Amino acid sequence: MNTYIKLAWRNLWRNKKRTLIAASSVFFAVILALIMRSMQRGYYDYMIDASVRMYTGYIQIHGKDYWEKKSLEESMIVDEKQFQKLKEISGIKLIVPRFETFSLISYGNKTKVAQITGINPQLENQLTDLKKKIVSGQYLNDSSKGIMLAKGLAEILNVNVGDSIVIYGQGYHGVTAAAQVPVTGIIKFTLPELNKSFTYLSISYAQWLFSAPERLTSISIMIDNPKDIDEIKSEIHNIFSDNYEVMDWEELSPELVQSIQIDNAQGIIMLGILYVVIAFGIFGTIMMMTAERVKEFGILISVGMKKWRLALVTLLETLFVSFIGVISGAIISIPILLYFKANPIPLTGEYAKAILAWGFEPILPFAVYPGMFFAQIWTVLAIALVSALYPILFIRKLQPVDALRG
Amino acid sequence: MSLIELKDVSRIYDETVVPIRAVDSVNLIIDKGEFTAIVGPSGSGKTTLLNLIGGLDQPTAGKIIVDGTDISTYKPDVLINFRLHHIGFVFQAYNLIPVFTAKENVEFIMLLQNIPKTEREKKALDFLQAVGLGDRVNATPAELSGGQQQRVAVARALASSPSFVLADEPTANLDSASAESLLDLMENLNQNNNMTFVFSTHDQKVIRRAHRVVTLQDGKVKSDELNPIRIKNEN
Numbered sequence: 001m002n003t004y005i006k007l008a009w010r011n012l013w014r015n016k017k018r019t020l021i022a023a024s025s026v027f028f029a030v031i032l033a034l035i036m037r038s039m040q041r042g043y044y045d046y047m048i049d050a051s052v053r054m055y056t057g058y059i060q061i062h063g064k065d066y067w068e069k070k071s072l073e074e075s076m077i078v079d080e081k082q083f084q085k086l087k088e089i090s091g092i093k094l095i096v097p098r099f100e101t102f103s104l105i106s107y108g109n110k111t112k113v114a115q116i117t118g119i120n121p122q123l124e125n126q127l128t129d130l131k132k133k134i135v136s137g138q139y140l141n142d143s144s145k146g147i148m149l150a151k152g153l154a155e156i157l158n159v160n161v162g163d164s165i166v167i168y169g170q171g172y173h174g175v176t177a178a179a180q181v182p183v184t185g186i187i188k189f190t191l192p193e194l195n196k197s198f199t200y201l202s203i204s205y206a207q208w209l210f211s212a213p214e215r216l217t218s219i220s221i222m223i224d225n226p227k228d229i230d231e232i233k234s235e236i237h238n239i240f241s242d243n244y245e246v247m248d249w250e251e252l253s254p255e256l257v258q259s260i261q262i263d264n265a266q267g268i269i270m271l272g273i274l275y276v277v278i279a280f281g282i283f284g285t286i287m288m289m290t291a292e293r294v295k296e297f298g299i300l301i302s303v304g305m306k307k308w309r310l311a312l313v314t315l316l317e318t319l320f321v322s323f324i325g326v327i328s329g330a331i332i333s334i335p336i337l338l339y340f341k342a343n344p345i346p347l348t349g350e351y352a353k354a355i356l357a358w359g360f361e362p363i364l365p366f367a368v369y370p371g372m373f374f375a376q377i378w379t380v381l382a383i384a385l386v387s388a389l390y391p392i393l394f395i396r397k398l399q400p401v402d403a404l405r406g
Numbered sequence: 407m408s409l410i411e412l413k414d415v416s417r418i419y420d421e422t423v424v425p426i427r428a429v430d431s432v433n434l435i436i437d438k439g440e441f442t443a444i445v446g447p448s449g450s451g452k453t454t455l456l457n458l459i460g461g462l463d464q465p466t467a468g469k470i471i472v473d474g475t476d477i478s479t480y481k482p483d484v485l486i487n488f489r490l491h492h493i494g495f496v497f498q499a500y501n502l503i504p505v506f507t508a509k510e511n512v513e514f515i516m517l518l519q520n521i522p523k524t525e526r527e528k529k530a531l532d533f534l535q536a537v538g539l540g541d542r543v544n545a546t547p548a549e550l551s552g553g554q555q556q557r558v559a560v561a562r563a564l565a566s567s568p569s570f571v572l573a574d575e576p577t578a579n580l581d582s583a584s585a586e587s588l589l590d591l592m593e594n595l596n597q598n599n600n601m602t603f604v605f606s607t608h609d610q611k612v613i614r615r616a617h618r619v620v621t622l623q624d625g626k627v628k629s630d631e632l633n634p635i636r637i638k639n640e641n
Contacts (some may be wrong), residue, residue, distance in 0.1 A: 003517050010505030299501040302462055304490025304566065305516050306483070401463045
């Protein structure tokens with residue numbers, strides 16, 4: 001085998017320029033493909049992370065049918081034992097309970113429908129960094145009986161910190177929920193929909209106000225490693241009965257999943273085009289290498305070299321030229337990708353504004369996964385194997401007498 | 407017992423409207439130890455006949471018996487193996503593997519025969535020594551002269567321990583001195599090792615040295631005689 005490897009390797013360097021050009025086409029295509037893929041995966045990871053941190057968490061627990069009906073009647077009670085078991089699941093970083101409903105909010109002669117979210121102020125801050133969004137007044141505490149309003153909503157109602165608004169809505173089992181509540185803080189969201197409708201109470205006060213003591217509408221869960229999500233979700237399922245629903249971020253944010261899928265499909269099409277270019281580069285080289293060695297193949301078969309052995313040599317040549325390109329491309333791209341992972345590309349212009357409006361920092365981070373490199377290696381290997389079929393089939397049909405004539 | 411026997415062998419190419427009888431009803435027996443030249447004008451069928459004897463081509467009709475085996479019905483894959491173990495080839499254009507050294511070229515044929523590494527290394531050196539290239543074992547074909555390359559080709563042909571060597575115009579690309587030197591080498595191998603050589607050639611130098619000269623014309627054997635020039639010289 002060593003001799004065949006030696007023969008194949010030396011054959012490659014009979015025409016150094018051609019081999020280097022073919023390997024270079026693979027090299028640059030691999031770098032380009034890895035940068036594209038790293039950028040895409042980095043952006044998806046960033047979007048997912050930003051999305052779950054903004055509100056949903058990676059996993060949420062609800063009462064059965066709550067997600068569909070969004071009604072307090074489908075709210076749930078989670079006892080201490082269940083909380084304790086949740087905390088014991090390894091990989092869970094944060095458990096954030098919420099009480100969410102809609103209500104009318106009035107000030108003077110202005111009334112608006114708003115989302116009321118009862119929160120554990122400390123845990124909520126750990127998940128969403130809510131405290132940083134305060135633009136005036138104070139952040140809530142556990143025993144607070146005040147309300148924090150989103151800035152846009154406060155502007156519509158024309159209220160400031162210190163004013164009192166009226167909440168008028170429907171509580172659990174249809175009980176009227178009404179109270180005059182002082183505004184203790186104004187928070188600013190970059191996303192307009194949130195900025196015009198969000199309000200926060202402490203969870204205990206919200207439960208009291210809506211006559212739903214101990215009841216929660218959701219528990220948001222953050223995990224250490226997104227890769228463990230299925231396992232953790234399954235463990236959570238085991239704690240809660242069928243009267244609860246456990247949903248992951250993909251189920252909670254289907255529109256995000258869809259946008260990633262569309263973008264990913266576009267990326268794969270681009271990669272496909274790139275691979276077609278690689279394939280033609282390799283195939284062209286292999287065709288030339290075959291065409292100029294017909295007589296040589298004939299001689300080798302004449303003196304007794306079996307056709308499969310000759311085919312093996314040409315297969316090795318194809319693999320070598322491909323692997324020179326793919327391995328060197330992968331090695332060179334590692335520091336490039338790591339650099340951009342550590343130093344994301346800042347976005348500017350309208351695109352940056354659009355991303356800012358969604359509440360995300362306008363950057364383009366890169367992701368580096370070993371799988372991305374293996375995917376390149378396997379793909380180029382597959383291309384090389386398909387390209388190698390040409391000389392193999394050529395040699396199979398080759399008649400030594402015809403080949404010797406040249 | 408004959409080493410090579412052709413019984414009423416024909417090779418007809420019907421690529422064109424009029425079939426070409428490249429070899430036409432040839433009967434020929436070559437015994438062990440012969441030093442035979444197949445001669446004739448261009449298009450007389452020399453190379454086709456050599457290809458048939460060497461199992462590179464198959465006859466349209468007739469039988470080719472080599473070493474007691476009828477190879478005319480062998481399938482191409484079986485023929486490759488047969489050639490490897492029974493026939494040594496020397497080509498007009500040397501046709502060494504350009505990326506291998508002289509030693510590796512000679513060794514390669516033994517590798518195909520699955521001879522162990524140490525044994526084939528030793529044999530390769532011995533054969534190169536025998537053809538006078540003991541000091542050029544690590545030279546690549548590009549570093550050797552035409553005559554030296556053809557000597558390596560002879561060493562390669564002998565390395566497989568063949569029953570006979572087929573040489574297609576072996577001196578055609580060599581200068582006179584190199585051609586004579588190569589023929590000396592082949593003649594010595596014939597006389598000392600009883601190695602059978604069958605040449606196709608135009609070259610008078612080769613024809614002068616052959617023991618037997620088979621002349622072809624239009625695919626038929628025109629004459630088959632002991633070499634009159636050699637007999638005259640020996641007398």
